[in-house]
Amino acid sequence: MNDQPLIIKDGIYQYPSPILSRPVANYDLDLPETEQEIHRDSMRLQSVLDQTPQGVAIAANQCGIRKSMFVHRLHGDYMTVINPRLHITPDQYVEDILIPEGCLSIPGMTVHIGFKRYRQIAVSYFEYPSLSFIEETIEDFEAQMFQHEYDHLCGMTILDRLYFDYSTSS
Numbered sequence: 001m002n003d004q005p006l007i008i009k010d011g012i013y014q015y016p017s018p019i020l021s022r023p024v025a026n027y028d029l030d031l032p033e034t035e036q037e038i039h040r041d042s043m044r045l046q047s048v049l050d051q052t053p054q055g056v057a058i059a060a061n062q063c064g065i066r067k068s069m070f071v072h073r074l075h076g077d078y079m080t081v082i083n084p085r086l087h088i089t090p091d092q093y094v095e096d097i098l099i100p101e102g103c104l105s106i107p108g109m110t111v112h113i114g115f116k117r118y119r120q121i122a123v124s125y126f127e128y129p130s131l132s133f134i135e136e137t138i139e140d141f142e143a144q145m146f147q148h149e150y151d152h153l154c155g156m157t158i159l160d161r162l163y164f165d166y167s168t169s170s
C-alpha cells in the first residue's frame with residue numbers, strides 16, 4: 001500500500017492523485033458488454049461536467065475510470081470520444097499554446113506560456129453512441145482541447161508539458 005492519498009473534489013481526481021499519471025486502457029469494442037460499459041462511463045463523465053460549468057472537457061481517468069474516453073461540449077451538446085489517436089507528422093505547424101490552458105484536476109493554475117501545442121492535428125476515434133469510426137482534421141481551440149484530453153489518457157497533465165518542445169522530440 002504505497003498509494004498517495006486520493007484527493008477527489010466534485011467527482012474529479014486532483015493532482016497529484018496517482019491515477020492522473022498512469023496511461024489508461026482502450027475499450028475492447030469486440031466485446032458485447034463494452035457498449036454498456038461505455039454508456040455508463042459516458043453518463044458519469046457527463047454528470048461530472050454538469051456540475052462543472054467552468055470545464056469544457058474531462059477525461060475518464062480524471063473521474064477514476066482507467067479507460068480511453070473523454071467527453072467534451074465544445075459544440076454545445078456532449079460528445080463522447082472513445083479510444084482516440086493523434087496522427088502527427090514531424091513537419092506539422094507547432095506554436096505556443098493558443099489560449100491560456102487550465103485543468104480541472106489542477107484548480108487555480110492557468111498556463112499562459114511555456115509549452116507548445118499543434119495548431120492543427122489529424123485525429124481518429126470512435127464516437128458514442130453511434131460507435132462509428134471518425135477520422136478528421138481539427139484545429140485551433142478544438143485541437144488544443146483534444147491534445148489536452150489525449151495527454152490525460154496517456155498519463156500526462158499540463159505540468160508534464162511545461163518546457164516540453166514537441167519539435168525536438170523524436
Ligand SMILES: [Zn+2]
Binds near residue numbers: 103105148
Ligand atoms: Zn485537464
